[in-house]
Amino acid sequence: MNYIKEKIKDGVNLHLIINNNFKTDLTVFFLTVPLEKETVTKNALIPMVLKSGCQKYPNYKKIVEELEMMYGASFDFGVDKEGDNLILKFYIESINDQFLPEENDNINKAVNILTQVIFNPLADGKFKKEYLEIEKQNLELLIDSQKDNKDAYAFDKCINIMYKDCGFGLSKYGQKEDLKNIDETNLYEHYKKLVNEAKIDLFISGNFDKEKILSEVKSNNLLQSLNDRKENINRNHFKNEIKEKVDVPDEKIEKMEVTQGKLVIGLDILPNDFQDYRFIAIMYNAIFGDGVNSKLFQIVREKESLAYTAKSMYIVRKNNLFIRCGIEIDNYEKTVNLIKKLLDDMKQGKFTDEDIDKAKKYILAGIRAIDAEQDTQIIFLFGQELSKLPLTVEEYKNNINNVTREDIEKFANLIQINTIYFLRN
Amino acid sequence: MQIIENDLIKEKVYIEKLESGITLMCIPKEKAIKKYAICGIGFGSNDNHFIIKNENREVKNPDGVAHFLEHKLFEQENGKNSLDVLFSLGVDANAYTTNDHTAYLFECTDNFYKGLDELLNYVQNPYFTDENVEKEKGIISQEINMYDDEPEWKVYINAMKALYKNNPIRIDVAGSVESINKITKETLYDTYNNFYVPSNIVIVVCGNFKPEEVFQEIKNRLTIKSKIPAKKIEVQEPSQINQKEIHEKMDISIPSFIFAFKVNPKEKEKLKQAIAIEILLEIIIGASSELYEELYKNGEIFEEAVETFEWSKDYAHILIEGKSNNIDEVERKLLKRINELKENGIDEKEFERTKRKIYGNYVREFNEVSQVSQLFILNYFRQINPLEYVENYKIVSKEYTESILKELFKEENMIKSTISPC
Numbered sequence: 001m002n003y004i005k006e007k008i009k010d011g012v013n014l015h016l017i018i019n020n021n022f023k024t025d026l027t028v029f030f031l032t033v034p035l036e037k038e039t040v041t042k043n044a045l046i047p048m049v050l051k052s053g054c055q056k057y058p059n060y061k062k063i064v065e066e067l068e069m070m071y072g073a074s075f076d077f078g079v080d081k082e083g084d085n086l087i088l089k090f091y092i093e094s095i096n097d098q099f100l101p102e103e104n105d106n107i108n109k110a111v112n113i114l115t116q117v118i119f120n121p122l123a124d125g126k127f128k129k130e131y132l133e134i135e136k137q138n139l140e141l142l143i144d145s146q147k148d149n150k151d152a153y154a155f156d157k158c159i160n161i162m163y164k165d166c167g168f169g170l171s172k173y174g175q176k177e178d179l180k181n182i183d184e185t186n187l188y189e190h191y192k193k194l195v196n197e198a199k200i201d202l203f204i205s206g207n208f209d210k211e212k213i214l215s216e217v218k219s220n221n222l223l224q225s226l227n228d229r230k231e232n233i234n235r236n237h238f239k240n241e242i243k244e245k246v247d248v249p250d251e252k253i254e255k256m257e258v259t260q261g262k263l264v265i266g267l268d269i270l271p272n273d274f275q276d277y278r279f280i281a282i283m284y285n286a287i288f289g290d291g292v293n294s295k296l297f298q299i300v301r302e303k304e305s306l307a308y309t310a311k312s313m314y315i316v317r318k319n320n321l322f323i324r325c326g327i328e329i330d331n332y333e334k335t336v337n338l339i340k341k342l343l344d345d346m347k348q349g350k351f352t353d354e355d356i357d358k359a360k361k362y363i364l365a366g367i368r369a370i371d372a373e374q375d376t377q378i379i380f381l382f383g384q385e386l387s388k389l390p391l392t393v394e395e396y397k398n399n400i401n402n403v404t405r406e407d408i409e410k411f412a413n414l415i416q417i418n419t420i421y422f423l424r425n
Numbered sequence: 426m427q428i429i430e431n432d433l434i435k436e437k438v439y440i441e442k443l444e445s446g447i448t449l450m451c452i453p454k455e456k457a458i459k460k461y462a463i464c465g466i467g468f469g470s471n472d473n474h475f476i477i478k479n480e481n482r483e484v485k486n487p488d489g490v491a492h493f494l495e496h497k498l499f500e501q502e503n504g505k506n507s508l509d510v511l512f513s514l515g516v517d518a519n520a521y522t523t524n525d526h527t528a529y530l531f532e533c534t535d536n537f538y539k540g541l542d543e544l545l546n547y548v549q550n551p552y553f554t555d556e557n558v559e560k561e562k563g564i565i566s567q568e569i570n571m572y573d574d575e576p577e578w579k580v581y582i583n584a585m586k587a588l589y590k591n592n593p594i595r596i597d598v599a600g601s602v603e604s605i606n607k608i609t610k611e612t613l614y615d616t617y618n619n620f621y622v623p624s625n626i627v628i629v630v631c632g633n634f635k636p637e638e639v640f641q642e643i644k645n646r647l648t649i650k651s652k653i654p655a656k657k658i659e660v661q662e663p664s665q666i667n668q669k670e671i672h673e674k675m676d677i678s679i680p681s682f683i684f685a686f687k688v689n690p691k692e693k694e695k696l697k698q699a700i701a702i703e704i705l706l707e708i709i710i711g712a713s714s715e716l717y718e719e720l721y722k723n724g725e726i727f728e729e730a731v732e733t734f735e736w737s738k739d740y741a742h743i744l745i746e747g748k749s750n751n752i753d754e755v756e757r758k759l760l761k762r763i764n765e766l767k768e769n770g771i772d773e774k775e776f777e778r779t780k781r782k783i784y785g786n787y788v789r790e791f792n793e794v795s796q797v798s799q800l801f802i803l804n805y806f807r808q809i810n811p812l813e814y815v816e817n818y819k820i821v822s823k824e825y826t827e828s829i830l831k832e833l834f835k836e837e838n839m840i841k842s843t844i845s846p847c
Binding site: 020021022023024059060061064065067068069070071072073074093094095098099101134137138141144145147148149150151256257258259260291292293298301302304305306307308309326327328357358361362364365368369371372373 | 433434435454456457458459506508509512513514515516517518533534535560561562563564565566567568570571573574575576675676677678679712713718721722724727728748750778779781782783784785786788789791792793794847
């Protein structure tokens with residue numbers, strides 16, 4: 001892989017990833033803004049309205065026809081939550097020219113379609129009312145439908161309880177009650193502000209001639225007409241995410257028509273004197289709950305047969321770990337008690353050197369595989385772009401290798417249960 | 426060794442059929458970072474009623490045996506679990522069960538041959554005990570319950586029940602909590618011994634390999650003895666649908682639907698027909714279709730519909746899946762659109778454009794070693810080779826596609842499965 005980052009404007013960057021092991025090219029725009037209660041609904045609506053049509057392709061059908069002519073390029077758009085930021089994403093995956101029956105200049109076309117859709121919308125001081133009304137209705141459905149995936153719903157709900165009404169605790173789709181006050185004029189004003197202020201990153205990954213793509217991007221008027229901007233995003237940092245000690249965790253039980261109980265436990269990492277414990281946290285997480293050799297998988301699932309899914313994850317930007325299990329409803333207390341015991345075992349250093357070794361191998365294999373998928377590669381590089389302490393793949397590997405048993409044991413004693421959430425019938 | 430090559434997508438497959446009956450395939454990808462190995466067994470959830478010829482014994486298994494077997498095959502006599510062993514090597518391993526096959530796989534950047542040792546060892550050496558079989562029941566019950574909460578799964582399995590009267594595809598691959606409780610170690614051994622035999626086995630590898638070399642490495646690890654496999658007792662499935670509509674309520678917010686057409690499995694021109702169906706589905710209700718545009722504008726469909734043609738040796742059906750607050754209107758307009766296309770024919774430009782799109786979808790399947798390997802496994806059991814796709818693609822004409830439309834998209838062959846909020 002060959003990676004080049006070029007500034008287009010202050011706060012607007014082009015990232016070129018040149019590789020020759022894929023059939024496809026991936027062209028992606030990320031627009032990053034702070035995740036705030038006042039703006040999240042409007043921000044969530046923007047990609048939906050933009051994809052409905054632009055000056056060059058006045059409706060969605062026209063955009064899709066253009067993509068189909070590129071031998072079935074796929075178009076994806078939406079919003080994602082990353083710490084206390086909201087990311088508006090626009091993806092085109094196209095087939096690399098060398099696998100087509102004819103030259104088609106697919107990357108250049110992808111960049112052009114995306115810049116047209118994002119920066120040259122169908123608007124004249126306001127968005128098209130017809131499009132906005134449909135998308136408001138769709139967003140409302142999206143907000144409602146979050147409860148349809150019970151597993152994801154339970155996870156979101158636990159986060160929401162821990163971070164009430166702020167940043168990370170918000171739904172990435174925003175709030176239903178905001179919709180009635182959004183109209184084609186105020187949304188367009190919001191859009192103009194967004195385009196002027198968001199951190200913008202354009203990633204192009206695939207097999208292409210660097211100079212050719214660079215000159216094409218540089219001659220793209222819509223990109224060149226963007227203004228310089230000051231950074232306005234939340235670079236969440238483990239040192240800023242101070243967690244307070246809680247004596248009794250918050251426990252919430254919610255009822256819905258479910259067959260299986262969904263258990264989510266939110267954990268905090270308490271303040272400490274580590275310089276940088278991100279890699280220790282990743283190791284702890286792997287030993288405790290990530291992967292087949294973890295305690296959760298081996299004990300909650302394999303030994304006690306309590307669950308099919310039993311896993312944990314580490315959210316670096318918020319200084320949390322989350323445990324997720326799907327269990328028989330009657331086994332709630334049994335499972336919670338078992339998990340508490342497993343957390344205590346970690347505190348007492350009840351894990352073997354073999355556990356550490358397996359966790360290292362597991363994490364390192366994951367790191368080596370980053371370059372095996374275009375999307376994973378982009379997500380990794382973009383993650384560094386948003387980080388206060390960016391690192392390379394090599395640094396990542398070295399840091400994992402340097403984690404010791406003492407580190408993990410000390411770290412285990414910083415973990416506290418903040419919230420236990422259970423969805424049952 | 427047989428070599429099949431495609432110049433346009435620049436891929437090659439090497440195939441060797443061993444004397445024992447095992448088939449080996451290698452798709453070399455010089456620049457791939459990962460290596461992938463998958464062992465497919467021609468035995469899936471549909472093979473639940475069979476006859477063991479040399480013993481002249483008929484067996485009717487409880488539902489869910491193929492999937493249960495997949496879970497349990499990782500157990501080793503030395504007390505280890507092969508999944509743990511593979512992960513300990515820094516290898517990512519998994520397994521899955523479908524209606525007509527079971528597959529065991531791993532992918533890695535390093536330690537490929539150690540991984541291969543483990544994979545071929547556990548697939549060839551089962552170790553079931555009363556205790557380890559019993560223990561798995563709790564885990565699989567939770568897997569079944571997990572799916573039970575997913576509307577996408579419910580609407581799908583209900584569609585199968587509406588389409589088929591007898592074909593076991595109408596039964597959940599994992600079985601039910603009740604049926605799996607009937608499974609014993611004897612069930613698993615009996616099934617394993619009569620289906621996990623060389624003539625039912627295919628091994629596919631994809632990554633930076635020299636085919637002769639990797640084939641030799643595989644052969645060095647094969648110990649399984651040839652045996653005549655059990656014979657599945659075929660069910661008689663009527664060509665008509667089983668029931669027109671099926672409906673269920675769940676605690677969800679947006680109703681979801683599947684409209685499905687029952688198709689009689691073909692012996693010839695399987696791939697050609699599949700390509701025509703893919704094109705038709707795009708033209709009928711794909712993202713650039715008039716129908717989708719109209720439904721979307723009227724707020725009658727939520728997100729793009731997902732269209733698939735699922736087929737195997739003994740079943741085939743076309744699925745159109747989506748979410749809507751007005752499913753009846755979607756149905757009415759869908760049938761109207763199909764009839765208009767039948768009467769007026771397909772627009773030439775639209776046909777060519779859609780054909781381009783289909784080509785891209787096909788090329789995309791060759792992106793990653795995992796996709797490529799699974800594509801070859803899936804199609805091996807369909808008795809076709811994915812590299813024949815391009816030749817078939819070239820000969821699919823507008824006229825042929827229109828004839829398939831008339832033949833398959835008939836209202837009397839269509840069912841409706843819906844899930845609505847409580």
